Amino acid sequence: MTIPAVAALTASLCFAAATIWAGLMDLATMKIRNELVLFLLAIYAALAPLAGFGAVQIGLSAAVAFAALICTFIFFSLRWIGGGDAKLISVVILWLGAEHVLPYVLSMAIFGGVLTLILLRFRAMPLPAFCNGIPWVEKLHAKETGVPYGVAIAAAALFIFPSTPWMKVLS
Numbered sequence: 001m002t003i004p005a006v007a008a009l010t011a012s013l014c015f016a017a018a019t020i021w022a023g024l025m026d027l028a029t030m031k032i033r034n035e036l037v038l039f040l041l042a043i044y045a046a047l048a049p050l051a052g053f054g055a056v057q058i059g060l061s062a063a064v065a066f067a068a069l070i071c072t073f074i075f076f077s078l079r080w081i082g083g084g085d086a087k088l089i090s091v092v093i094l095w096l097g098a099e100h101v102l103p104y105v106l107s108m109a110i111f112g113g114v115l116t117l118i119l120l121r122f123r124a125m126p127l128p129a130f131c132n133g134i135p136w137v138e139k140l141h142a143k144e145t146g147v148p149y150g151v152a153i154a155a156a157a158l159f160i161f162p163s164t165p166w167m168k169v170l171s
Helices: 003-029 034-047 055-077 083-096 098-124 135-141 150-163 165-170
Strands: none
Touching (some): 003 034, 003 083, 003 135, 003 165, 055 098, 083 098, 098 135, 098 150, 150 165
16 A cells, blocks of 8 residues: 555544544534544644645645634624534535535535434424433433534535545545
8 A cells, every 4th residue: 555545544534533523522512622623633734745635735725624714713603603613614624625615515504404303303302211311312302402513514524525535545
């Protein structure tokens, strides 16, 4: 295996694991930890050049991710999304690349809509007895609790990731 292929494989595994972890942690705690976002940023910075990504490609992805960070922090200031969501969306965009922003945002909206409908249905019914005493399920069931949008962010990221340059290095 070549160095770019090893770097792309390592990066892909790290990206998948970290985004799955972010989605699960948001579901369970309604928080996305800064350390997870920083991990994704560090792995990208370390492995994108080794995977054969050029300075222009990395720079364009970084510029679009920074623009996304500004937009999502405006959404955060309006209380439309959480701060962890804003940071995770931005770092995911860095990974996916500028050319995948629109499909990612559309996918995230669809996954988020489905997640919201599922949560509304779940919250409309009585909490199943076997879920009583499970704090994160009880919190998720509460009508005043928001939507753990990290689940949609992660699902959309994993949906789009196979079409990114990371996978092309592996083929």
